[in-house]
Amino acid sequence: MMKLAIAVPCYNEQEVLDETNNRLTQLIDRLLDQGKVNPDSRIYYIDDGSTDRTWDIIENLSKHQPSVTGIKLSRNVGHQHALLAGLLTAEGDAIVSIDADLQDDVSVIEQMVDDFNLRKVQIVYGVRKQRNSDSFFKRTTADLFYKVLRLMGGEIIQHHADFRLMGRPAIEGLREFNEVNLFLRGIIPLLGFKSSIVYYDRTARFAGTSKYPFKKMLALALNGITSFSVVPLRMITALGFVVFLLSAVMGIWVLTNALLTDAMVPGWASTILPIYFLGGIQVLCIGVLGEYIGKIYKETKQRPRYFIEKTTD
Structure with missing residues (x-):
């Protein structure tokens, strides 16, 4: 029989943690009985x-349940790094990652285990059937993010967050990825192991507040796009070429009118508007370049991604 580990990253989850533990413990007991x-x-x-x-x-x-282990990080490092700490520290033939907020359906883990045991699948993705529990704004922005990332060449599973099962070979493969700018949803498909999908209905949080406000969601999306695609850099090249062509056409038009007609009326618009336009394009391009340079800066320092302060074992 397989040894299962469930990794649950937690940040200020005191309102929901007892219920989360009850449901996960009941799940493991049920799997043991079967x-x-x-x-x-x-x-x-x-x-x-x-x-x-x-x-x-x-x-x-942990004191009252031998099946529970606590891992305390030395500081807040963010959801992705905390999840990675759990995946690389937990012991087991397969590890399921799930958030503590109980929005993901715990019972689906049984189907993940079946795929691992019977179909010999190394990665099982938990994918939402629909996003009706989200606001219109969140649904729209989420769909846009998936479309943009795929358009730019990123490999990502539609409507999949970080609810998944990974076998030991997949975990060891993940260990080889040393980047600091983590976006696990994009890294996991790159491992290439045999995978499957289980679908579930996502519900509202059992208690507490979301730890992913719009600002963090936007940062995660930006990190995902710039960590897995150089298309934005190529878009800058294409944009520069288009601006050059437009400028050349405008120059020819201005020169032709100046030489052949008397229709040219001096004015500030013909001078100011191109300056603002080109200035805006330059600032945008510098911003995109800066994002990539910032990532290079973080990666070259090779700082540790997290420190484990202590565990309960």
């Missing part, structure tokens, strides 16, 4: 520098 996992299966809670009672709750759960 003979699908072995008794050494565990739940790993990764505290990402929480400022509330999250770590105290994790320690208490």
